[in-house]
Amino acid sequence: MPKRVDHRERRALIADALMRVAAEQGLEAVSLRHVAAAAGVSAGMVQHYFRTRDEMMVFALAVVSERNETRVRRAIEALGATPAPRALLRAMLAALLPLDEERRADGRVALAFLAYTAVRPAVAAALHDETAALRAFVADRIAAGSPLVTEGRVDPERAAVGLLAVMEGLGIYVLGGHYPPETALAALDAQLDLIFGPEPPTRDRAGSARRRRSA
Amino acid sequence: MPKRVDHRERRALIADALMRVAAEQGLEAVSLRHVAAAAGVSAGMVQHYFRTRDEMMVFALAVVSERNETRVRRAIEALGATPAPRALLRAMLAALLPLDEERRADGRVALAFLAYTAVRPAVAAALHDETAALRAFVADRIAAGSPLVTEGRVDPERAAVGLLAVMEGLGIYVLGGHYPPETALAALDAQLDLIFGPEPPTRDRAGSARRRRSA
């Protein structure tokens, strides 16, 4: 059955194996043979769908950000139509945090890629637009939803930069095992409190009302 | 002149070369031979002072955190005796941000190590205490210096977690070339504004008064 195969499917299969290897043993362990073994295929097949290792890496990087995009979209859709800006941001950022094992694995890969691209600036350029768009979106939601903005006490652009940095930093700490997921979520809520002002007393989530120790 | 050599000095020399290699080509390019070449010595000598590659890595990691410690100490000392909590935190966190080329190089190495330890949990344990101590210190300074804490609008523990996460995240973004140093500093100041309340009008730095575009 050689002729008729779905390239995207094969590449996805291989990328999946790559992610497993990278998550378990680090990016430096990602070799043609290891990935092939993890995928249960021959090394020749991997080479057939990715002519070079770098090509495989770039594809895997795209898979990671695509997965995150999907997570964010689903989290937002789960909120229904026209969610409040704060709730929307919370759902979005929480979706990007490595709070379960699946996202932890992806996060490890993303972290490895971060270090990888820090040395290959050409590959990193694609991420710039992504971050810029994300920041603009966050800034817009902050401007639309925070009363502190109209009071002039919060600058949406800087708050957006800070909020995304908090998310990124919390992700790092959780991945490193410094904080448990609850602490990261609590810190995220605290940050939203700072930006949006104290939560009006709603009866939905625990929010930031109850205090827990954080280490 | 074989007998009398300073081991610490030699190891520092080698670690220095390791840092250069890691900063320029990534941690995966750190091999006995590369490091030896960068240090201008033979591979045998490297092997003499570090019996295994992992031993060399661990030492280099210690060098990185020691450098950061030195930077923080100097930045704080430059503030004179009994600095205000907010100024102290600003100086400390700014010292940890990759704002010049030297710190950028160190930051790249630290980032690579982050990904490295994410796969070797045993090595990461040492970093936990460091982070915990740092967080406790930051929380203490926030509790001592922020009027919002006594008003109950800021929880020092969570604010400390958030503040450190902001620093970490900003560092990542700056390293990735997403933000220029000024934007990172502005975001850091904005975060301090959120935690400590609006700055009383002092005539020292630009602080957060002037607005600039951020991307």
Place this chain on the structure above:
DNA sequence: CTCTTTTCAATGCACTCGCAATGTAAAGGC
């Protein structure tokens, strides 16, 4: 049928890796 294209598998090559083993030369200890 033949011919071509696609899909995979296997092999080999040149290279790098960590690390052990070995050798050599210099500085004390005696």
Place this chain on the structure above:
DNA sequence: GCCTTTACATTGCGAGTGCATTGAAAAGAG
């Protein structure tokens, strides 16, 4: 004087790497 210890340098081995090459088998196209 010798002898041990330290401080390197050199070499080599087995393993692993990316990648090019080769080949084979299957499915249309004509």
